[in-house]
Structures are given as structure tokens and as C-alpha cells.
Amino acid sequence: MILETLQRVLENNGLITAFMFVGALVWVSYLISDKLTRGKVHGSAIAITLGLVLAWYGGVATGGSRGLSDFPLLAGVGLMGGAMFRDFAIVATAFGADVRALKSAGLMGAFSIVIGVALSFVIGVVVAFAFGYTDAIDLTTIGAGAATYIVGPVTGTALGAGSDVIALSVAAGLTKSVLVMIGTPFVAGRIGLDNPHSALIYGGLMGTTSGVAGGLAATDPKLVPYGAMTATFYTGMGCLLAPSVLYLMVRGIF
Amino acid sequence: MVIYGVALLSFCMLVGVLVGDLLGQVMQVEANVGGVGIAMLLLLLLSNLGGRDAALSPITERGLGFWSAMYIPIVVAMAARQxxxxxxxxxxxxxxxxxxxxxxxxxxxxxxxxxxxxxxxxx
CATH class of the missing domain: 1.20.5 (Single alpha-helices involved in coiled-coils or other helix-helix interfaces)
Structure with missing residues (x-):
């Protein structure tokens, strides 16, 4: 009876359960960071990685598409980590951002978005070609997926690609997003990601809002507004370029 | 009041997302174009408006600061639902x-x- 009541209380107060759960997860992560890595790996990097591992487990265990939040008990995690709260918190980080840094790197940031979309797209197309795809629509859809997991299906649907290819493009985009979250803190030092200027360029090149949000949180939260600022234009730019200019280029070659 | 900060943040986000959605429709892409970025610029603009006289009170700032501090936990939740x-x-x-x-x-x-x-x- 106690267990049933507890379960009902936790499920009925999903968002509050999520606050408690995430709080515990963050606490464990900082403990691991402190004791096992002596602070070398940042606590938030561990928390995000643990989150992804749990999301993988949730997906495998429930067969759903929303990771850990497909467990009814943790449905609130889906709300807390959904686009609404994510974007709200990202906007909040802008408060106190350095306006001069944004202005001075503005043009370079815009430039990096175009380069970022084109670069990921070309690499996606090349990889798809190497794996035996030769149809221009298939190649374009997978290339678009390598940009973000939203650009892929939008482009594939616009061009009339098969659902199997669209699913592949989503998988490519998801892989990119997950890797950006985990990988950023490890390469940040080597690629000079330690100032607003390079963070703006990083956001424009990576483009995945979730990836950039997670990657910068694990590296240096102070850089979040700069990276998020450019990343937020990337998906729109990708949806604009991939089914049009980039598709025509692919069709011209293949 | 704390709610003024939260309301300001909400206003900026809603305006940004609205403009981003409209931009997407004008550009005929099925995506929000830069909504969050526009919201951030709007927040920077409004919170710096008027200089010292119209500056946000420290309590109003706490409404913004709380959500800014919730950023990492929210990102952890985001990771857990990927x-x-x-x-x-x-x-x-x-x-x-x-x-x-x-x-x-x-x-x-x-x-x-x-x-x-x-x-x-x-x-």
C-alpha cells in the first residue's frame, strides 16, 4: 500500500519528481568527479554522460523514443529536459553576456553557420556514398541529417526520400548531438574553446542546439550564451540550404 | 519582485520564438529560425535599456538568475531524454x-x- 501510494504521488507530481531525481544525479556526478577523477573531469560533464547512458537504458528497456522519460515514474524528466525549459534556461544565460563580444564576432558567427552546415552536409554525403548510396535524394537526406536531426527529416520529406533513409538521417544527427555533448569538454583545450569569440564559432559550426547546450555546460557555462546564439540559427539555415542549393549541387554531381 | 524578472524572461522568449516561427514561414522552411537567439538579443537589449535609472532591481534579477542557474540541471534532464x-x-x-x-x-x-x-x- 505504501509503495503504491508513493508511486502515485511521484507520478502525479512528475516535474517535482524530476527536480529531485536530477538533483540526485548531479550530486552523484559531482561526488564521482571529486573522488574518482580528483576534479579533473567536470561534474556536469559526468552528469550529462550519466544522463545519456540512462537515456540509452530507458530507450532499450521501454522501446520508446524519449529515453529515461518513457518510464512513467520519470515522465517529468521529459518535461524538465524538453525544448520549452531548455530554451527558457538558454535565454536566461544571456543575462549578463558581454554585448561587445557578440558584436565583434557577429559577422564571423554568421559565416561559421554557413560553413558549418556545408561542412557537415558534405561529410554526410561522402560517408553515405562510401556506404554505397548513389541516389541524389538519399545522399542529400543523409547529408542533411549529419547537420542536425531536424534538418534530415525536413529535407527528406521535402524531397520525397524513403522512410528508411529518413530514419538513418535522424540517427546520424542524434549521433552528432550526443557526441558533441560528451566530446566538447575533452577537446575544448586543444581547439581553443575558452573565450566568447571561439564559442560563437563553435555554436555556428556544431549547430545542434542540444549538443551545444550540453557541450558548453560541461566545458564552461559562461560560454553558453555565445554558442547558443549562433547554434539557434543553424537548423533554420540547414532547412533552407539542404533541400535547395545543396540538393541541386548533389544532383549535379551524381 | 522576482516575478518581474521571470515575466521579462518569458516575454523575451515568446517574442523570440514568435519571430523565429514567422521567419521560418517567410523563408518557407519548416523550422524556427533563430528564435532563441532573437530572444537572447531582446533580453540583452531590454535589460540594458535606460542605463542606471531604469536598471533592474536586484530582486528582479534573481528571477533571471534562478533560471540561468537551472541551466545545467535542465541540460542534464535533456540528456536523459535523448x-x-x-x-x-x-x-x-x-x-x-x-x-x-x-x-x-x-x-x-x-x-x-x-x-x-x-x-x-x-x-
């Missing part, structure tokens, strides 16, 4: 495409950052 299982089940091609795109983009950052700084020094 479709990781599907990313890994897409097969080697999807994984190779994702990994290669990330590696190339990382490698490009120092190049663009360097280029950007040089052109600024010249001007």
Missing part, C-alpha cells in the same frame, strides 16, 4: 557520418577563430 538507443541502432553508416561531421567541425574551430581574429587586427 533518443540514444535510436542513435546507436542506426547502424555503422549513421554513426560514422555523425562522428566524422563532429570531428571535422571541431577541427574547423581553430581555423575560423584564427581567421576571424586576423581580419579584425587588419581592420
Amino acid at each position: 533518443n540514444v538507443a535510436e542513435a546507436l541502432s542506426g547502424g555503422w553508416m549513421a554513426i560514422v557520418a555523425g562522428v566524422a561531421a563532429v570531428a571535422a567541425s571541431f577541427a574547423m574551430i581553430p581555423v575560423l577563430a584564427h581567421f576571424g581574429r586576423e581580419s579584425r587586427d587588419d581592420s
Whole structure:
């Protein structure tokens, strides 16, 4: 009876359960960071990685598409980590951002978005070609997926690609997003990601809002507004370029 | 009051998302174009408006500061709801495409950052 009541209380107060759960997860992560890595790996990097591992487990265990939040008990995690709260918190980080840094790197940031979309797209197309795809629509859809997991299906649907290819493009985009979250803190030092200027360029090149949000949180939260600022234009730019200019280029070659 | 800060933040986000959605419709793409970025610029603009006289009171700022501080926990929740299982089940091609795109983009950052700084020094 106690267990049933507890379960009902936790499920009925999903968002509050999520606050408690995430709080515990963050606490464990900082403990691991402190004791096992002596602070070398940042606590938030561990928390995000643990989150992804749990999301993988949730997906495998429930067969759903929303990771850990497909467990009814943790449905609130889906709300807390959904686009609404994510974007709200990202906007909040802008408060106190350095306006001069944004202005001075503005043009370079815009430039990096175009380069970022084109670069990921070309690499996606090349990889798809190497794996035996030769149809221009298939190649374009997978290339678009390598940009973000939203650009892929939008482009594939616009061009009339098969659902199997669209699913592949989503998988490519998801892989990119997950890797950006985990990988950023490890390469940040080597690629000079330690100032607003390079963070703006990083956001424009990576483009995945979730990836950039997670990657910068694990590296240096102070850089979040700069990276998020450019990343937020990337998906729109990708949806604009991939089914049009980039598709025509692919069709011209293949 | 704390709610003034939260309301200001909400106003900025809603205006940004609205403008981003309209931009997407004008550009005929099925996506929000820069909504969050526009919201951030609007917040910077409004919170710096009027200089010292109209500056936000410290309590109003706490309404903004709370959500800014909630950023990392929210990102952790975001990580926990990603479709990781599907990313890994897409097969080697999807994984190779994702990994290669990330590696190339990382490698490009120092190049663009360097280029950007040089052109600024010249001007």
C-alpha cells in the first residue's frame, strides 16, 4: 500500500519528481568527479554522460523514443529536459553576456553557420556514398541529417526520400548531438574553446542546439550564451540550404 | 519582485520564438529560425535599456538568475531524454557520418577563430 501510494504521488507530481531525481544525479556526478577523477573531469560533464547512458537504458528497456522519460515514474524528466525549459534556461544565460563580444564576432558567427552546415552536409554525403548510396535524394537526406536531426527529416520529406533513409538521417544527427555533448569538454583545450569569440564559432559550426547546450555546460557555462546564439540559427539555415542549393549541387554531381 | 524578472524572461522568449516561427514561414522552411537567439538579443537589449535609472532591481534579477542557474540541471534532464538507443541502432553508416561531421567541425574551430581574429587586427 505504501509503495503504491508513493508511486502515485511521484507520478502525479512528475516535474517535482524530476527536480529531485536530477538533483540526485548531479550530486552523484559531482561526488564521482571529486573522488574518482580528483576534479579533473567536470561534474556536469559526468552528469550529462550519466544522463545519456540512462537515456540509452530507458530507450532499450521501454522501446520508446524519449529515453529515461518513457518510464512513467520519470515522465517529468521529459518535461524538465524538453525544448520549452531548455530554451527558457538558454535565454536566461544571456543575462549578463558581454554585448561587445557578440558584436565583434557577429559577422564571423554568421559565416561559421554557413560553413558549418556545408561542412557537415558534405561529410554526410561522402560517408553515405562510401556506404554505397548513389541516389541524389538519399545522399542529400543523409547529408542533411549529419547537420542536425531536424534538418534530415525536413529535407527528406521535402524531397520525397524513403522512410528508411529518413530514419538513418535522424540517427546520424542524434549521433552528432550526443557526441558533441560528451566530446566538447575533452577537446575544448586543444581547439581553443575558452573565450566568447571561439564559442560563437563553435555554436555556428556544431549547430545542434542540444549538443551545444550540453557541450558548453560541461566545458564552461559562461560560454553558453555565445554558442547558443549562433547554434539557434543553424537548423533554420540547414532547412533552407539542404533541400535547395545543396540538393541541386548533389544532383549535379551524381 | 522576482516575478518581474521571470515575466521579462518569458516575454523575451515568446517574442523570440514568435519571430523565429514567422521567419521560418517567410523563408518557407519548416523550422524556427533563430528564435532563441532573437530572444537572447531582446533580453540583452531590454535589460540594458535606460542605463542606471531604469536598471533592474536586484530582486528582479534573481528571477533571471534562478533560471540561468537551472541551466545545467535542465541540460542534464535533456540528456536523459535523448533518443540514444535510436542513435546507436542506426547502424555503422549513421554513426560514422555523425562522428566524422563532429570531428571535422571541431577541427574547423581553430581555423575560423584564427581567421576571424586576423581580419579584425587588419581592420
